[in-house]
Amino acid sequence: MKVPLSRFRLGVAVAVAGAVAVLSVFAERRLLAHRLSHGARAHVHRLQMIAIFNVVIYLPSKFVWTRCVTEPTAACSRGKCDSWAGLWAVCVATFLLLVHTSLFTALFLVHIEPHVFSLVSSTCLGAYVLLNFWLLVLLPADRCLRFAVRALTPAMEKDEEVKDEKIERRKRARVLLAIALLLTVSMTLLAVHNAAGRPHTPRVEVRLQRLPANLSGLKVALLSDIHLGPTVGRSKLAQVVDITNGLRPDLVVIVGDLADSLVSNLKDAAQPLSWLNPRLGTYFVTGNHEYYTHDVQAWFQYLRSLNVHPLHNQHVHLGGGPGERLCLAGVDDIEALRIGYPGHGMNLGQALAGCEEGSAIILLAHQPRAAQAALEQRPDIDLVLAGHTHGGQFFPVSLAVYLYNPFFAGLYRHGEHSQVYVSQGSVFYGMPMRLGSTAEVSEIVLLSR
DSSP states (O other), rough: OOOOOOHHHHHHHHHHHHHHHHHHHHHHTHHHHHSOOOOOOHHHHHHHHHHHHHTHHHHHHHHHHHIIIHHHHOOTTTTSSHHHHHHHHHHHHHHHHHHHHHHHHHOOOOOOOOOHHHHHHHHHHHHHHHHHHHHHHHHHHHHHHHHHHTTTOOOHHHHHHHHHHHHHHHHHHHHHHHHHHHHHHHHHHHHHHHHSOOOOOEEEEETTTTOOOGGGEEEEEOOOOBBBBBOOOOOHHHHHHHHHTTTTTTTTEEESSSSSSOHHHHHHHHGEEEEEOTTTTTEEEHHHHHHHHHHHHHHHHHHHTTTEEEEEEEEEESSSSSTEEEEEEEOOTTTHHHHHTTOOOOHHHHHHTOOTTTOOEEEOOSHHHHHHHHHHTTTTEEEEOOOGGGGGGGGGGGHHHHOOOOOSSSSEETTEEEEEEEOOOOOOSSSSSOOOOOOBBBBEEEEEE
């Protein structure tokens, strides 16, 4: 079978573009990391991610076009369905264009509140994931079913079926497409509705063996993965803060991925954090997305002005005098070392150095993988509070998130007396969708044994 020259050239172009994008990431991290300003690195990083993203989704987009446009309209007789076929092709092309431009919003459309284009294109990206999933699942399932039916069909009936096989195949393809589209639209609408709702406030009681009696009943409000940026703005953060204050916590902790852009773009959007008023303070650790902004130091400075205290591989003692307090420690996200962010990187030894001997240790670490590494290094840590997974955010992405992370969502035991709690996130990232997960402001109640 000969491959058309135009297709071959296009495939080569895509492969070359992907190779250039990957090489640019290597060059930026290895050769230019210390020569570019943080702002320049942030823009370079975004452009690299946009390039890689568009290369990666080229084949899925071609698959969608083939299944949704090329195959369904192939049998149209001239003049019979040209008009609706053309209109349908324009709709699918517009949908794919919105998908491919969705990441550009992180460069140009970050304001105090989300831009309509950001919300629409990001929702299309979520629908795109669902559509690819159902097209990939339904087609093999249908073929397996037909194979089973044929295996059980008498030979004479098979001969009669072969005559109409081509027509039947086209009809079945259209039915499968209709089912895939119906599932995609309905699940997208449900996911958008879920994401637009108020975060839940699960109450989780955690018993710590070394918690002083005077701190039993301490309420910790856990926030994570707010992702201020193209699709999350001031009003959503204000809602999260109001819910948090309504819990009347003694302590508020934010375990990373607060922002997806520079302080200069999100200063007004982040201002509601100053409304938090717990008696023991509000503390923050970085997530991987803080390092993607390449503006961490500016964020630290601005957060301090809002009375939010960053724990940069540091700790504080809370609760009282010696023997009557706990050690709250926080580590930088593990992504800092991978991207070579100067002066940053997870350093558990530094974070815990000086914690009072015998005191309960609560560690703030953004990623579950960081929590696992910390507990393997220091099994005396009583509790790790983490985020990052979003509870998978929405199906089918949740399947990959579940398999990749050692802890997915909720409370886990680790070893003899250590525990890990992973938040599902207080808002969402990028796509304004939640399906099979719930945004939460977690109320962690610490109890002594």
